[in-house]
Amino acid sequence: xxxxxxxxxxxxxxxxxxxxxxxxxxxxxxxxxxxxxxxxxxxxxxxxxxxxxxxxxxxxxxxxxxxxxxxxxxxxxxxxxxxxxxxxxxxxxxxxxxxxxxxxxxxxxxxxxxxxxxxxxxxxxxxxxxxxxxxxxx
Amino acid sequence: xxxxxxxxxxxxxxxxxxxxxxxxxxxxxxxxxxxxxxxxxxxxxxxxxxxxxxxxxxxxxxxxxxxxxxxxxxxxxxxxxxxxxxxxxxxxxxxxxxxxxxxxxxxxxxxxxxxxxxxxxxxxxxxxxxxxxxxxxxxxxxxxxxxxxxxxxxxxxxxx
Numbered sequence: 001x002x003x004x005x006x007x008x009x010x011x012x013x014x015x016x017x018x019x020x021x022x023x024x025x026x027x028x029x030x031x032x033x034x035x036x037x038x039x040x041x042x043x044x045x046x047x048x049x050x051x052x053x054x055x056x057x058x059x060x061x062x063x064x065x066x067x068x069x070x071x072x073x074x075x076x077x078x079x080x081x082x083x084x085x086x087x088x089x090x091x092x093x094x095x096x097x098x099x100x101x102x103x104x105x106x107x108x109x110x111x112x113x114x115x116x117x118x119x120x121x122x123x124x125x126x127x128x129x130x131x132x133x134x135x136x137x138x
Numbered sequence: 139x140x141x142x143x144x145x146x147x148x149x150x151x152x153x154x155x156x157x158x159x160x161x162x163x164x165x166x167x168x169x170x171x172x173x174x175x176x177x178x179x180x181x182x183x184x185x186x187x188x189x190x191x192x193x194x195x196x197x198x199x200x201x202x203x204x205x206x207x208x209x210x211x212x213x214x215x216x217x218x219x220x221x222x223x224x225x226x227x228x229x230x231x232x233x234x235x236x237x238x239x240x241x242x243x244x245x246x247x248x249x250x251x252x253x254x255x256x257x258x259x260x261x262x263x264x265x266x267x268x269x270x271x272x273x274x275x276x277x278x279x280x281x282x283x284x285x286x287x288x289x290x291x292x293x294x295x296x297x298x
Contacts, residue, residue: 003259004287010294011259014240016157024152024171025145031179032141039183 042126049123053116060112067105071098139185147194148178154261155198161256162206162249165241173209177202199261200271203253210249243293251286254279 018024082094093100139147155177159170181188181201188197244252253272257263265283269276 008259010240016160018153018156028178032182035179
């Protein structure tokens with residue numbers, strides 16, 4: 001495509017001169033300082049999240065394994081716990097103590113896993129927002 | 139790219155970038171400089187992933203162009219108010235321009251045509267490079283340039 005000479009000359013004639021270059025760069029430097037501060041803060045938050053997640057995961061696994069081992073080590077024909085009170089409900093609970101304990105443990109582990117997945121998603125979203133902030137613009 | 143390298147590159151390119159945005163903002167220097175600062179911060183945040191060696195200016199223009207389009211999209215509701223305002227700004231830098239006619243004419247173009255025309259005539263980019271910067275096809279750029287040029291000619295004649 002050929003350039004329109006008159007238009008080109010008009011554009012070139014009106015090329016602006018900037019006499020505030022140093023001021024512009026100083027303003028940019030201040031902004032970059034602020035960005036660096038926010039970025040460092042976000043990285044620290046991400047590190048804290050990761051540590052908390054790893055700690056929760058280890059504690060969950062260890063306590064789950066210990067409880068499961070305890071449940072499995074008890075004799076199958078003896079209830080895990082008994083009540084010294086004569087009540088039909090408490091007797092039923094004592095009879096099914098093994099099943100109740102296993103169900104409660106499974107629910108707890110399920111809740112822990114869901115919590116970890118949710119945290120991982122939060123961390124990934126946080127990282128995505130901070131690192132790929134330009135993806136929508138570039 | 140380290141921070142020092144980035145600043146060094148920006149120092150070299152700031153004039154071209156600001157001229158480009160000033161034309162896109164039709165002579166509104168404060169808007170142009172705000173957009174330039176925003177674009178540079180975005181560029182800095184993604185500078186770790188910058189790998190196109192030797193094409194820093196094009197990469198910067200691409201970010202600036204998208205920042206401008208996003209800004210235009212977010213300010214769409216304010217367009218009617220902007221149109222009601224007189225174009226000539228009170229800042230000294232804007233008054234330094236003898237010819238406001240070009241900016242007035244550019245103001246009549248849609249943002250994408252304005253970008254294509256500015257990149258082609260002010261910054262001297264080829265159609266292929268403009269297509270990369272504006273993330274469109276070369277045919278689309280040709281159409282934008284053709285339409286934009288016709289409108290500008292018409293407007294400038296009217297203003298003359």
